[in-house]
Amino acid sequence: NAGVTQTPKFQVLKTGQSMTLQCAQDMNHNSMYWYRQDPGMGLRLIYYSASEGTTDKGEVPNGYNVSRLNKREFSLRLESAAPSQTSVYFCASSGEETSLYFSGNTIYFGEGSWLTVV
Amino acid sequence: AQSVTQLDSHVSVSEGTPVLLRCNYSSSYSPSLFWYVQHPNKGLQLLLKYTSAATLVKGINGFEAEFKKSETSFHLTKPSAHMSDAAEYFCVVSARRSQSGTYKYIFGTGTRLKVLA
Numbered sequence: 317n318a319g320v321t322q323t324p325k326f327q328v329l330k331t332g333q334s335m336t337l338q339c340a341q342d343m344n345h346n347s348m349y350w351y352r353q354d355p356g357m358g359l360r361l362i363y364y365s366a367s368e369g370t371t372d373k374g375e376v377p378n379g380y381n382v383s384r385l386n387k388r389e390f391s392l393r394l395e396s397a398a399p400s401q402t403s404v405y406f407c408a409s410s411g412e413e414t415s416l417y418f419s420g421n422t423i424y425f426g427e428g429s430w431l432t433v434v
Numbered sequence: 435a436q437s438v439t440q441l442d443s444h445v446s447v448s449e450g451t452p453v454l455l456r457c458n459y460s461s462s463y464s465p466s467l468f469w470y471v472q473h474p475n476k477g478l479q480l481l482l483k484y485t486s487a488a489t490l491v492k493g494i495n496g497f498e499a500e501f502k503k504s505e506t507s508f509h510l511t512k513p514s515a516h517m518s519d520a521a522e523y524f525c526v527v528s529a530r531r532s533q534s535g536t537y538k539y540i541f542g543t544g545t546r547l548k549v550l551a
Contacts, residue, residue, distance in 0.1 A: 320477075347536055359524075359541045366536040406477055410537060415485075420466040420528060421537040425477040 318342050322407040322426035329397045329433045337392040337429050339407030347410045347421065348390035349374075350382060352403040353428075359406070365390055397433040405429045436461045436529045440542035448550045453512040455545045457525030460506060466537075467508045468526040469499055472544075478524060484508060495519070520549045 322339045329335055341348065350362040351374075361374030365384040379401060381393045390409075394401055406428050410421040441456040459465055467484040482493025489501045495518075499510045508525060525542040 358543050361538075364536070422468065422480060422483060423526075423528070423537075423539055424480065425470075427477040428475070430475075 320407055320409055320424055320426035322405075322429055324429060325427070326430045327432070329394075329431065331398060331433060333397050334393065334395050335397065335431075336394075337405055337407070337431075338389070339391060339426060340389045341407075341409040341424070342388065343409060343411060343424065344387070345409040345411035345424075346387070348384065349408040349410075349423070350380075350390070350392045351406045351408065352376065353406060354403050362392065362405075394431075397431075399433045401431065402433045403431060405431060436465065436527050436540050438525050438527045438540050438542045440523075440525050440545050442545050443543065444546045444548065446548040446550060447515045449517055450514050453510070453515045453519065453547065455510040455523050455525075455547065457508045457510065457542060458506055459508060459525070459527045461527060461529065466528040467499075467501065468528070469493065469497070469508075469510050470524045470526060471521050472524065473521045481510070481523070515547075515549045517549050517551065520547055522546045 320341045346367045349364045351359045353359050360376045362380050363382040365371045368387045371382050383391045407426040408423050410423040437460040439458045469481040470478040471481050472478045481497050482491045484501050491499045497512050499508050501508050522544045524544050528537050528539045531538050
């Protein structure tokens with residue numbers, strides 16, 4: 317099972333360069349997310365998409381743009397990379413689950429993208 | 435408002451001894467609670483989630499968590515630690531956003547588990 321797949325795994329950028337992180341999920345989930353993880357800061361939400369065609373800002377959206385290309389894909393773009401954007405980026409997805417004992421959304425994560433901006 | 439507190443930032447145990455990772459939550463209604471594990475240079479993997487089927491939840495790799503509503507806790511345990519359990523563990527509570535109806539996830543700050551040979 318692929319789950320959530322994100323590329324690239326590692327990337328080094330120069331300050332001012334642009335790049336796009338790609339993410340795809342094969343679980344037919346409506347919601348998708350981009351987080352960044354930094355030492356001592358935990359996981360912080362950058363943007364999320366509740367469904368195809370919608371996107372919303374999270375806690376730390378500045379310097380980023382996103383595109384929900386279709387239900388499967390959700391990309392994150394850095395238009396002009398800055399050293400402060402050096403981080404590990406995680407894409408995630410979640411879908412509505414309703415069973416006798418659980419009603420909610422479980423979030424599933426990709427393997428991460430390590431980005432260094434020099 | 436929902437919140438989650440992981441009471442220990444680091445826990446060290448010897449291989450073969452029990453593991454206890456503590457998590458307290460705050461939620462105004464019946465919470466959705468999860469534990470995730472993150473091995474070095476990997477993504478977060480779901481260990482287990484609370485359902486109303488039972489207060490003792492069994493997860494992967496021998497982990498369990500007990501939901502105690504009176505104590506607002508959801509502690510993670512394992513009877514016998516293995517070297518491969520060394521990782522960071524996150525307690526997570528989720529809640530619906532009131533406006534959009536989508537879910538938001540509140541992550542604990544993580545507990546780094548070290549397993550000594």
